Amino acid sequence: MSKRSRPGPWIRTRPAPGRPAASRATPKGPAYPRRGGKRLGIGLLWLLIELVVFSGIWFAGMLAGGYLGYELLPRLDGGHNVGIVLAVFGISGVLGGIVVCHKARGWMMRLRLRGCTESATATVRWTRSFYGPRGGSSHNIVVEWEDAAGEHAGERQYRFVVTPSAHFTKRVELFARVPVRYPAGRPQRFIIDIPYASTMADLFI
Numbered sequence: 001m002s003k004r005s006r007p008g009p010w011i012r013t014r015p016a017p018g019r020p021a022a023s024r025a026t027p028k029g030p031a032y033p034r035r036g037g038k039r040l041g042i043g044l045l046w047l048l049i050e051l052v053v054f055s056g057i058w059f060a061g062m063l064a065g066g067y068l069g070y071e072l073l074p075r076l077d078g079g080h081n082v083g084i085v086l087a088v089f090g091i092s093g094v095l096g097g098i099v100v101c102h103k104a105r106g107w108m109m110r111l112r113l114r115g116c117t118e119s120a121t122a123t124v125r126w127t128r129s130f131y132g133p134r135g136g137s138s139h140n141i142v143v144e145w146e147d148a149a150g151e152h153a154g155e156r157q158y159r160f161v162v163t164p165s166a167h168f169t170k171r172v173e174l175f176a177r178v179p180v181r182y183p184a185g186r187p188q189r190f191i192i193d194i195p196y197a198s199t200m201a202d203l204f205i
Helices: 036-077 082-113 166-171
Strands: 118-131 137-147 150-160 177-182
Touching: 036 082, 137 177
Parallel strands: none
Antiparallel strands: 118 137, 118 177, 137 150
16 A cells, blocks of 8 residues: 555545546645534524425415405305315415425525626536435545645535436536636635535535
8 A cells, every 4th residue: 555645435536537647636635624513403404494484485475365255255246155265375385385495595696696706617527316216316526636726526416306307417417527616715615616515504504
């Protein structure tokens, strides 16, 4: 075994095309810690927020249905089947809550991008995917890039209810080049600027 440090399990040591042999080894451990405790805490907090938002939208739909069925429609034409009205508005509230919770990560990502003044082009150095037995998948992506301050690396996780599209898989395949953006002086808070939002925890740590 050479004196070169043994690479950690978090990143694949296959060299990128065109890089000299002397720079192929990857130091042990990521440049920025994964912060598992913070990731878990933010994930649980976001789950709670989603439940509150979902319940609020459903409740608002039921209130609107109740007002329409019990108050407004009887004044206009003598009344309708209130049960049907409540069912329609209740289902609409459920669907609205699902859409809002599903789109929230993308909205938060665009909001975060507004505060990112630095940009660079990173290289995907390592990927790992997990597929659940009942559907759903998660994908961990490690990228590296270099700017005037030095070399940087970090990991982002993406989750999908179903299998991700071929477009996503192509964008983050090994050695792919992806744009990253981050606030000035804070490369650890980078965002991979592709049309897919990482987990909510990755948008805050």
